[in-house]
Amino acid sequence: MTTQLLWFRHDLRLADHAALAAALEGGGRVLPVFVLDDGAAGAQAYGGASRWWLRQSLASLAESLAGRGAPLLLAKGRAETILPALAAGLGAATVHAGRAVEPWARDQSRRVHEALQDAGRALRLHTTVVLREPHGFGSGSGKPYAVYTPFAKAMLAAGEPGMPLPAPAAIPGAEPPAGGETLDSLGLYPVAGEPDWAAGFPAHWQPGEAGAQARLARFAAGPIARYDAARNLPGVEGSSGLSPHLRWGEVSARQVWNAASQAAQGSGAETFLKEILWREFSYHLLWHRPELPERCLRPAYEKFPWQPHAPLLAAWQQGRTGYPIVDAGMRQLWRSGWMHNRVRMVAASLLVKHLLQPWRDGAAWFWDTLLDADLASNSASWQWVAGCGTDAAPYFRVFNPVLQGEKFDPAGAYVRRWVPELARLPDAFIHRPWEAPAPVLAAAGLRLGHDYPRPVVDAAEGRARALAALAALRPDSADAA
Incomplete structure (x- = not known):
C-alpha cells in the first residue's frame, strides 16, 4: 500500500486544506508530520508568544488527527534531512505541503x-495560506503590485475564492517510525520550571481549529455588522480576534472570506473583507520583496536619522511612556499576547516618530510578544507606520496619542482595564493625567512620577523632532506635505 507524507507548516487545520486533500487523493495511507526547524528560520525563528501558541495548536491538531485515524509525527531539525529520510523509510513517493511565503x-x-x-521523490506544494498565490497574481503589466488599492481592486475583480473544502471524516494513518519528538521535547516556550509569563493567555484564547471556528462563528453571527465603527474602539469587543488563528492556519483565509461574505451585507462586512485583502497584500509584498522584514522598501529611508535609546525603548515595551492609550496597549500585549489594531498604530507611531526609535526594534518586540506574529503583516505594517514602505502612511502624519485616546476611548474603558492605576481619574483627565489638578490626582490616589510616569516626551516637541528628522533626509527622499 502506498504512503503519502503530509507536511504541516503554517496551516494547522483539517478543513479547507488542499495539501491534505491531495494526500488523500493520492491513495494509501497518510503520515502527517510537523517539523520544528529553528535552524532554517534563523533570526526569524518563532518568538516566545508564538511558541506558546504553537504548542497548544499542535496538541489540538494531534487530537483532531487521532480522532480520524492518523497520528501526528513531531520532529525537530532540518526539514531537508528529516522529510527525505521519512519518505525513504515509509516508501512515500510524494510529500504534500502548503506553500510558504516567508523567505x-x-x-x-x-x-x-x-x-x-x-x-x-517529489514535493508537491498547495495553496493553504492565502486566497491567491502571490507568485501568480500581478498587475496588467505583469509586475507585482506596490500599492494596496489597485491590488485590492484586482483581487475583487478576480472573483470569489471558491467554497472551502470540508474536513475529511477519516484519514487512513500510516504507522510513524519510532523516535519522534514530544511536545515537551520540542522545547516550545514556556519551559517547565521557569516563570510562566504566558499564564494569562488561556483566559483570552483557545488555540486550535475548534477555537478558530468558534471565534469565526461568533463574529459572523453579529459583531461583523458593527465592524466598520466598532473596530476602532479598543474598549469594546469590535474586532474579530481571528488574527492568531489565521497566522497559524487554524482557519483558512477562504473560510473567513466566505463566512464574512455570507454573514452580513453592508459597510461592516465590506470593511472586514478589506482587512483580509490587506493581509493578502502583505503576503504579496513579502513574496516579491523578500527584504521586507529587514530593509526599507523606500531605500532612502535607510539613512533616516534614528536616535536609538535603550531606556526609551524599554519604557515603550513596558507600557511606561506616560501616554495612557499607548501604555494600555503595550500592557494588553504583554498580558494577553494581542493588541487592538488601532492601538497598534498609535503605539507604533509614538515609537518611530515621537521617540525616534528604529522601526525594526518595534517590529522585533511585536515579533516576540504577539501571538499573531506574522512576518508579512508585521513587517508591512511597521513599514507602513514608519513611512518607508512602498505604500505607506507619509512619515509626516504623526498620531497624537492624547487625541487618539480621546477619540477612540473617550470614557477611558480600555485605559482603565489595562492601566488600573489610572482607573479613578475622571474622563476629562484619563488620557492626559499630567493636566489633572492636585486635588483630582489625590482623589484618584495617583502620584505622577511614582504610581504612573509623566510622558517620556512632550507630544508637540516629539512631533517637531520627528518632522525635523524627516527634513534631514534628502529632498527627493522625504515625504511632501
Missing part, C-alpha cells in the same frame, strides 16, 4: 525539493 521557508522548500528529487 526562510521558501529556501527551506527549495532544499526539501532538491533533496527529495535527488532521491527520486
Whole structure:
C-alpha cells in the first residue's frame, strides 16, 4: 500500500486544506508530520508568544488527527534531512505541503525539493495560506503590485475564492517510525520550571481549529455588522480576534472570506473583507520583496536619522511612556499576547516618530510578544507606520496619542482595564493625567512620577523632532506635505 507524507507548516487545520486533500487523493495511507526547524528560520525563528501558541495548536491538531485515524509525527531539525529520510523509510513517493511565503521557508522548500528529487521523490506544494498565490497574481503589466488599492481592486475583480473544502471524516494513518519528538521535547516556550509569563493567555484564547471556528462563528453571527465603527474602539469587543488563528492556519483565509461574505451585507462586512485583502497584500509584498522584514522598501529611508535609546525603548515595551492609550496597549500585549489594531498604530507611531526609535526594534518586540506574529503583516505594517514602505502612511502624519485616546476611548474603558492605576481619574483627565489638578490626582490616589510616569516626551516637541528628522533626509527622499 502506498504512503503519502503530509507536511504541516503554517496551516494547522483539517478543513479547507488542499495539501491534505491531495494526500488523500493520492491513495494509501497518510503520515502527517510537523517539523520544528529553528535552524532554517534563523533570526526569524518563532518568538516566545508564538511558541506558546504553537504548542497548544499542535496538541489540538494531534487530537483532531487521532480522532480520524492518523497520528501526528513531531520532529525537530532540518526539514531537508528529516522529510527525505521519512519518505525513504515509509516508501512515500510524494510529500504534500502548503506553500510558504516567508523567505526562510521558501529556501527551506527549495532544499526539501532538491533533496527529495535527488532521491527520486517529489514535493508537491498547495495553496493553504492565502486566497491567491502571490507568485501568480500581478498587475496588467505583469509586475507585482506596490500599492494596496489597485491590488485590492484586482483581487475583487478576480472573483470569489471558491467554497472551502470540508474536513475529511477519516484519514487512513500510516504507522510513524519510532523516535519522534514530544511536545515537551520540542522545547516550545514556556519551559517547565521557569516563570510562566504566558499564564494569562488561556483566559483570552483557545488555540486550535475548534477555537478558530468558534471565534469565526461568533463574529459572523453579529459583531461583523458593527465592524466598520466598532473596530476602532479598543474598549469594546469590535474586532474579530481571528488574527492568531489565521497566522497559524487554524482557519483558512477562504473560510473567513466566505463566512464574512455570507454573514452580513453592508459597510461592516465590506470593511472586514478589506482587512483580509490587506493581509493578502502583505503576503504579496513579502513574496516579491523578500527584504521586507529587514530593509526599507523606500531605500532612502535607510539613512533616516534614528536616535536609538535603550531606556526609551524599554519604557515603550513596558507600557511606561506616560501616554495612557499607548501604555494600555503595550500592557494588553504583554498580558494577553494581542493588541487592538488601532492601538497598534498609535503605539507604533509614538515609537518611530515621537521617540525616534528604529522601526525594526518595534517590529522585533511585536515579533516576540504577539501571538499573531506574522512576518508579512508585521513587517508591512511597521513599514507602513514608519513611512518607508512602498505604500505607506507619509512619515509626516504623526498620531497624537492624547487625541487618539480621546477619540477612540473617550470614557477611558480600555485605559482603565489595562492601566488600573489610572482607573479613578475622571474622563476629562484619563488620557492626559499630567493636566489633572492636585486635588483630582489625590482623589484618584495617583502620584505622577511614582504610581504612573509623566510622558517620556512632550507630544508637540516629539512631533517637531520627528518632522525635523524627516527634513534631514534628502529632498527627493522625504515625504511632501
